[in-house]
Amino acid sequence: MSDWYKIDRQGDELLTDIQGFLKSVLELDGISGVLVPRRLPVKDTVMPALVSRPGFLDDADPLAPAFTVNSAKNLSRLTRKGLDANIAAVMRSCEIRAFVELIKLHQSEKEPVILIGMDCLGALTNRSYPKFAAENPENSSDVFQKARLSGNDPPEPAVMNSACRICEHPVPEAADIIIGLYGVDLAVGLFLQAKTERGREILEKIGASPAEAPKDRAEVVQNLIDERIAARDQVFEETAAAVSSIEKLAAYLADCVNCYNCRVACPACYCRECVFTTDVFEHDPMQYLQWADRKGALKMPTDTVFYHITRLTHMSTACVGCGQCSNACPNDIPLTELFRTVSHRTQAAFDYEAGRSTEEAPPLLVFKEEEFSEIVGIGE
Ligand code: SF4
Ligand code: SF4
Ligand code: SF4
Numbered sequence: 001m002s003d004w005y006k007i008d009r010q011g012d013e014l015l016t017d018i019q020g021f022l023k024s025v026l027e028l029d030g031i032s033g034v035l036v037p038r039r040l041p042v043k044d045t046v047m048p049a050l051v052s053r054p055g056f057l058d059d060a061d062p063l064a065p066a067f068t069v070n071s072a073k074n075l076s077r078l079t080r081k082g083l084d085a086n087i088a089a090v091m092r093s094c095e096i097r098a099f100v101e102l103i104k105l106h107q108s109e110k111e112p113v114i115l116i117g118m119d120c121l122g123a124l125t126n127r128s129y130p131k132f133a134a135e136n137p138e139n140s141s142d143v144f145q146k147a148r149l150s151g152n153d154p155p156e157p158a159v160m161n162s163a164c165r166i167c168e169h170p171v172p173e174a175a176d177i178i179i180g181l182y183g184v185d186l187a188v189g190l191f192l193q194a195k196t197e198r199g200r201e202i203l204e205k206i207g208a209s210p211a212e213a214p215k216d217r218a219e220v221v222q223n224l225i226d227e228r229i230a231a232r233d234q235v236f237e238e239t240a241a242a243v244s245s246i247e248k249l250a251a252y253l254a255d256c257v258n259c260y261n262c263r264v265a266c267p268a269c270y271c272r273e274c275v276f277t278t279d280v281f282e283h284d285p286m287q288y289l290q291w292a293d294r295k296g297a298l299k300m301p302t303d304t305v306f307y308h309i310t311r312l313t314h315m316s317t318a319c320v321g322c323g324q325c326s327n328a329c330p331n332d333i334p335l336t337e338l339f340r341t342v343s344h345r346t347q348a349a350f351d352y353e354a355g356r357s358t359e360e361a362p363p364l365l366v367f368k369e370e371e372f373s374e375i376v377g378i379g380e
Pocket of ligand 1: 067092093094095120121122123161163164165167168169170321322323
């Protein structure tokens with residue numbers, strides 16, 4: 001039996017069909033809310049919203065290329081202390097993978113959440129989205145979606161997030177239901193894949209019709225992944241060369257002002273209290289002068305490279321490549337490229353992939369002292 005379902009087209013707009021589907025889910029007994037990107041009434045922008053009344057889903061816009069926050073952080077807020085209700089959440093692939101990491105770190109709970117993953121068309125940088133939306137006031141999501149599904153970049157002034165150019169996960173994996181966009185005939189209907197029994201139950205309850213698996217989908221998705229992997233490997237090579245010594249790494253991070261936006265935006269930065277926001281790095285005033293004296297000049301603020309090395313040490317096993325660190329940086333430091341390059345190697349070393357499965361224990365929880373003793377020189 002196929003795990004695909006279809007809802008016939010309700011109108012001309014794909015977005016209207018998605019909104020209709022979400023309303024049917026929210027109207028089911030036992031579903032109290034839908035977390036979904038939604039157009040704000042006060043400004044032409046799109047932010048995640050927890051919608052509890054179906055009428056408010058008329059402004060839901062999960063096709064918008066706005067990606068100002070990784071909603072794994074929102075789901076963590078909603079479920080960390082226990083949620084006595086069920087909600088559905090419409091998420092990008094990198095949001096679901098970050099959510100998986102947070103579940104394993106006991107900072108989120110899967111049980112109350114029905115994950116609706118959507119094939120991801122990517123997103124624009126935080127800076128370019130408002131310009132792109134202003135340029136296309138009536139239909140920015142539609143312009144974006146049509147460009148991406150025909151294999152193109154959206155027109156200027158849109159600038160794609162660098163993370164999305166190298167993302168090998170355009171199709172979400174650990175979801176209950178997937179909204180298919182790649183390799184499906186969108187003129188015929190909305191194609192939905194049940195990835196779990198819970199997902200199948202929901203689709204049957206809302207009356208979606210069983211459908212054949214879209215025949216071109218596997219090939220379309222594989223070609224996309226191959227392209228992204230080629231682009232990704234080139235970025236890895238260039239970034240590794242750009243940070244191949246401590247001097248080069250210092251130059252790469254030279255514009256860092258220690259604002260910690262990248263840490264706040266990162267869904268995988270999991271410490272409840274970060275050492276960098278304690279007074280550990282509030283050094284004695286004379287200490288700065290002594291350091292300056294040693295070399296003749298001291299770059300300030302200090303500890304910027306150390307901050308990034310610490311962050312890499314803590315969370316490179318958990319990085320899901322969502323790009324929010326770069327998006328959040330006021331000085332345009334290409335953090336995603338750095339974190340992805342290092343994380344890819346760290347995760348490969350542990351045969352681990354962040355966000356792949358809740359069954360795989362995070363390496364830092366199961367690390368054995370004698371592991372890699374030949375490299376780290378301890379535990380022998
Ligand atoms: S990195 Fe970009 S393309 Fe990949 S899932 Fe996230 S938003 Fe989508
Ligand atoms: S380090 Fe950057 S790319 Fe990696 S999970 Fe954090 S915000 Fe996303
Ligand atoms: S967001 Fe940019 S400037 Fe701020 S701490 Fe991170 S790298 Fe440094």
